[in-house]
Amino acid sequence: MSDTPKDSGPAPDGTGPRVSPREVWLLTATFLVAVAGLIYELIAATLSSYLLGDSVRQFSFVIGIFLASMGLGAWASRYVRDALPGFVWVQILLGVIGGFLAPVIFALYAWTGEVELPLYTMLIAVGALSGMEIPLIARTLAAIGAPQFRFENVLSFDYLGALAASLAFPVLIVPHLGLMSASLTFGALNLAVAGLSLWIFRAHLSLAPLALWTVAALATGLGLWQAERLVSLTEAALYEDDVILSEDTPYQHITLTRFRDRTRLFLDHSIQFDSYDEYRYHEALVHPAMALTPAPHNVLILGGGDGMALREVLRHKVKTVTLVDLDPRMTALFATHPDLTALNGNSFADPRVTVRNQDAWTFTETSDQSYDTIILDLPDPKSLSLSKLYSREFYAILTDRLASGGVIVTQAGSPFYAREAFWSVAATWETTRNPYAPGAGLTVIPYHTLVPSFGDWGFVLATPEDPAPRPLTLPDGLRYLTQTTWEKAQVFEADTARIEAEVNSLRDHALVRYYETGWEKWFR
Incomplete structure (x- = not known):
């Protein structure tokens, strides 16, 4: 870049090359744009997992496409004749495309239902522009005569920025900004880098980028000012x-x-859940297992951070209940919000209850306690990270935590919409080792019921010992479950009856495939 002034020469004390303010700024800009670039990548990955499901697959796709796009951008940067103006243009475009990534995708999802094409189109654009940044900064540093310029110094600042972004995203950015405001905020960061570069190198840049920068800055400022309203409008749709x-x-x-x-x-x-019919789901999930446990004194609930299953467990004469839910905000919300505590009967305030905000697998694997009843109120197995909690390996750990005569129950999805997935859960329990009868499997009772919000919904109850054939002893005040309901729940119609399905294990995660195939047939 022939018109960019060189900042070479010795330091004032004569000890070595002088480090110019422009060089300091460009290295600082490298750090800042690396932060923004990785934040856009993480926002895109989070959006795709929120809206498309299967977080492992979506994160993998986003990372792969983003990195490939960066490679394309790095290659294309050779065709940018003047590095400094090119870098400024890239920052402005990133500020617009990256900054409005989340607002555009949420709006399109709300009003059209379309996610994949616009998301990956914007991701490729952001990735390509991000890939151009480092080559352009390196060329600009060389052009200004940065003393003893080394390309690895630029990469070091770039990697440090990526580290800062990856640490801040889950801890600070998502909880305090949310995806919509985060996207706009880091778009503003790119625009700030462009604006400062325009000022620092003002004698060597035209007015054209300044005009676009002004429009982009005003649009981003308006977006940040109205971010909450944007969220409200999107969610209203x-x-x-x-x-x-x-x-x-x-x-x-x-x-x-x-x-x-x-x-x-x-x-x-x-x-x-829907407060109109959640009692059907939670009564069906909890009470058969509690009634078939000879003495359900110590109960473990995995998931169920809304406290609804906990409410039903506390209808029984239990001594302790341990509820394990990964998200502390979820349990705090349902323990303190007055409208929500009214729904769960203020169950978290019961002195018999202990809440652990941990991963279910980690808690179960490290616990040295045994439980009379274990209730799995977990999200559907729509990703590998959730599928592991429906695997034979995890079920084997659970049975080791089960007291003699104990019962385990899990929600197992819809035997109508995802028939193979439901029966895969049942087959997985049947083939899980029995800790009290080596070489034998578990006794399994599949059952289902109608929950209008979800449709036909299924559960699988498992126990190492055959439960005695006796009527359920149910607590007073139930709105749905009766002995007759329980008997009918174990009958499956022809279109939901048992079919062959693979066991779900960590090796192949057959359940995820069954789940996706079943639901996509109906709703995609």
Whole structure:
């Protein structure tokens, strides 16, 4: 870049080459743009896992496509004749495309249902522009005569920026900004880099980038000012009812909606309960297992951070209940929000209850306690990270924590919409080793019931010992489950009856494939 002034010469004290302010700025800019670039990548990966499911696959796709796009951008940078103006243009374009990544994708999802094509198109654009940054900065540093310029110094600042972004994203950015504001904030960061570069090198840049920068900065500022309104408008289009809470946590996106006296919970935009009919699901999940356990004094619940299953467990004469849920915000919300504690009977305040905010696998593997009843109220197995909690390996760990005569029950999805997935869960339990009868499997009772919010929903109950054939002893005050209901629940119609399905294991995760195939047939 022939018109860029060189900043060479000795330091004032004569001890070595002088480090110019422009060189310091360009290395600082390298750090800042690396932070912004990785944040865009993480936002895209999180959006795809929220809206498309299967977080492992989506994160893998996003990372691969982003890195490939960066390679394309690095290659294309050779065709940028003047490095400094090119770098400024790249920052402005990143500020616009990266900054409006989340708002555009959320809006398109809400109003059209389309996610993949726009998401990956914008991701490729952001990746290509990000790939151009380092070559252009390196060329600019060389052009200004940076003393003893070394390309690895630029890469070091780039990698440090990526590290800072990866640490800050789950701990600070998502919980405090949310995806919409985070996207716009880091778009503003790219625009700030462009603006400072325009000022520092003002004598050597034209007015054209300044004009576009001004428009982009105004649009981004407006977007940040109206970020909460943008979220509200998007979610109003997504949900039928009024959104009373919308919050990103390091683990998921929590949304609560209300219409009159009806409350619904959505995690990552998938419904978890409707207060009109959640009692059907939770009574069916909890009470058969509790009733078939001879003495259900110590109970373990995995998942169930809304406290609804806990509410049902506390109807029985239990001594202790341990609830393990990964997301501390989830359990805190349902333990303190007055509208929500009314739904779960203020169950978290019961002195018999202990809450552990841990990964279910880690807790179970490291626990030295035994439990009379274990209840798995976990999200559907739509990703590898969730499928592991439906695997034969995890089930074997659970049976080691089960007291003699104990019972385990899990929600197992819909035997109608995802028939193979449901029966895969049953087959997995049947082939899980029996700790009290080496060489034998477990006794399994599959059953299902109608939950209007979900459709035909299934559960699998497993026990090392054949339960005695006796009527269920149920607590007073149930709204749905009776002995007759329980007997009918164990009958499957022809289109939901048992079919052959593979056992789910960590080696092949057959359940994820069954789950995706089943639901996509109906809803994609």
